[in-house]
Amino acid sequence: MERCLNNYYLFNENIEPAEKFKSPVGGRQIYEVIRIIDSVPLFLEDHMERLIKSLELEDLNSKYTVNVISDSIVKLIEANNSVQGNIKLILNFHENKEDLYIFYIPHSYPKEIMYSQGVSTILYHGERNNPNAKVINSSFRDNVNKKLEETNTYEAILVDKQGRITEGSRSNIFFVKGKKLVTSPIEAVLPGITRQHIIALCLKHNIEAEEIYVKEEDIQSYDAAFISGTSPKVLPIKKVNSIIFNSSLNIIVKEIMKHYDNSIEEYINNYKLNKNISN
The missing domain is CATH 3.20.10.10 (D-amino Acid Aminotransferase, subunit A, domain 2)
Incomplete structure (x- = not known):
């Protein structure tokens, strides 16, 4: 089960309160984990490029464009007023439906x-x-x-x-x-x-x-x-x-x-x- 941190998460382009979060279950799930430093999603373009590659390798087509996903990530950072952390992006394909989840996750940085x-x-x-x-x-x-x-x-x-x-x-x-x-x-x-x-x-x-x-x-x-x-x-x-x-x-x-x-x-x-x- 996924854990959602901070006050808000994003579901299908909509900002939602964290208490409403339900971990995606079943389906085929493609994901990325992006580090946020000083409110900046680090190497965002590279993560988006790899996401597209993962979709191609799994023979999946997403209705969400790179621009939509990138803008959604920025929107989530701003909503949480978050400076540091890790966010997880999941594209979940199930029952002829696709859901986009973006949320903050627990992280452990080396001491x-x-x-x-x-x-x-x-x-x-x-x-x-x-x-x-x-x-x-x-x-x-x-x-x-x-x-x-x-x-x-x-x-x-x-x-x-x-x-x-x-x-x-x-x-x-x-x-x-x-x-x-x-x-x-x-x-x-x-x-x-x-x-x-x-x-x-x-x-x-x-x-x-x-x-x-x-x-x-x-x-x-x-x-x-x-x-x-x-x-x-x-x-x-x-x-x-x-x-x-x-x-x-x-x-x-x-x-x-x-x-x-x-x-x-x-x-x-x-x-x-x-x-x-x-x-």
Whole structure:
């Protein structure tokens, strides 16, 4: 069941009081989670592009245009007078009907010590049916969450049937060897917005990056690792099962963290500038 935070949510373009919220049940659900920083929906255009891609991959057509959804997100932020948080957008297709939900959800951002020391992760043998599409799969999420709780770890790193690392259960994963960054091929993962920006930043700042599979048995041959995502941003890994990394001290990881934070600041400034011009 979904939880709705703050005073209002949006249902089919209408602002509604949060106490009326009912979690979407059944149907086929395509979703996005967008981080709000300083009242700005971060990388909104990229999220909308991925939403369209997910719909295409699932052979679904939405009656809601990108402009309508984007405007609805802004309307919800303004209605709640909200500066920070995560919002979830769900397109629910059921019984020849389509419903649009946009609402604030509980979020958990890493503490500063997690960035300075890194987080513990586990390997989890499992894979998504269609990794490129952002589709709600409650049973998969529940199973992973149970394992994370049992092991008191931050994230589960998925391993496919061929013994290859693909992605995190709610993030993408990168490994570092020397001055080179390695991450799984795009066809094997959910194309994370943060992942996309990291690869672009590597190109911009002359950091070598390659999309190749990392085998489970080869993890310990790498110097560092980190996960990326909407909430964690760029988060160093200190442990994968029993394998120890000093990722938070790795020069490449630190450089990427700095460049990514700068890109967030740049996006927010440009978004506000463009909004002021349009007003």
